[in-house]
Amino acid sequence: MKKSFKTLAALTLIAALVMLPGLAFAAGWVNVKYTCNGKTQTFRIPIEEKGGKYTFIIDLTKLLKGNAPKPGNNTPPANNKPETPPADNKPETPPVQGLTADEKQMLDLVNAERIKAGLKPLEIDMRLVDLARKKSKDMIDNNYFGHTSPVYGSPFDMMKAAGISYRYAGENIAGAPTVQRAHDGLMNSPGHRANILNPNYNRIGIGIVNGGPYGKMFTQLFIGTE
Numbered sequence: 432m433k434k435s436f437k438t439l440a441a442l443t444l445i446a447a448l449v450m451l452p453g454l455a456f457a458a459g460w461v462n463v464k465y466t467c468n469g470k471t472q473t474f475r476i477p478i479e480e481k482g483g484k485y486t487f488i489i490d491l492t493k494l495l496k497g498n499a500p501k502p503g504n505n506t507p508p509a510n511n512k513p514e515t516p517p518a519d520n521k522p523e524t525p526p527v528q529g530l531t532a533d534e535k536q537m538l539d540l541v542n543a544e545r546i547k548a549g550l551k552p553l554e555i556d557m558r559l560v561d562l563a564r565k566k567s568k569d570m571i572d573n574n575y576f577g578h579t580s581p582v583y584g585s586p587f588d589m590m591k592a593a594g595i596s597y598r599y600a601g602e603n604i605a606g607a608p609t610v611q612r613a614h615d616g617l618m619n620s621p622g623h624r625a626n627i628l629n630p631n632y633n634r635i636g637i638g639i640v641n642g643g644p645y646g647k648m649f650t651q652l653f654i655g656t657e
Contacts, residue, residue: 529557533610533639537649540614541627541635548628556654559636562589563650567640570604570648578602586652599631599655606645613649631655 530538542552566589569580583589586602603623607613617623626632632653640648 530555530560530637531639533647534560534637536610537614537637537639537651538635540610541637541651544618544627550628550630551633553632553635553653556634556636558593558595559590559634559652559654560638561636562586562593562595563636563638563652564640565589565638566602566604566650566652567638567648568642570650571640571643576604576606578604590652590654595654597654597656599629599653601626601629601632601653603627603649603651603653605649606643606647607649608646610639610647610649613647617651626651626653629653629655633657 538553538555545552566580566583566586569582570576573581575581579585580589583592587600590597590600603617603626605613605617605623607616617627632655634654634656636652638650638652642648
């Protein structure tokens with residue numbers, strides 16, 4: 432019996448993702464466009480990192496029933512080599528209005544890491560800042576620590592509800608008494624470090640809220656729009 436387009440697409444996506452090397456996200460998504468016999472469909476593939484292991488999460492039922500996102504202008508571009516800044520380029524972030532002192536400090540730390548790695552600094556997106564603050568507060572109010580909120584759902588759900596579009600997206604969360612402690616912990620985790628140094632991202636939102644068992648709760652939301 433001839434397989435349907437959706438069945439072939441699902442099987443081919445699985446085979447392709449198994450062969451992809453080096454993808455690492457704390458919690459992220461990649462939009463993948465699949466074309467077969469002139470018919471094109473775009474699939475959003477969640478990726479999670481746990482204990483240094485990276486997992487593609489594919490719900491065949493949803494794929495075969497057609498619950499994947501509809502085709503659109505959300506296909507990842509070619510992974511071009513990022514431009515290397517001049518040797519005298521200092522790891523400085525332009526002044527940003529609307530951030531707290533803690534959030535500005537974390538933005539500076541993140542962009543210093545990116546500049547040191549030869550990547551472009553991330554631009555602050557106040558829409559993402561608002562969502563990140565809500566997520567940090569939600570984790571404190573509802574006493575949990577995870578990427579899926581009982582109130583807002585996944586980070587992808589939050590962005591969709593806020594009308595934020597992207598080609599790539601990811602989230603880092605942390606709990607620590609200081610910004611420096613939180614940043615060091617994220618950089619020492621392979622998946623979280625990969626988000627911070629991901630060349631596909633160009634915007635970030637940082638939300639830091641005082642409270643919870645760690646002293647402060649941190650959320651970083653990343654998107655790539657180019």
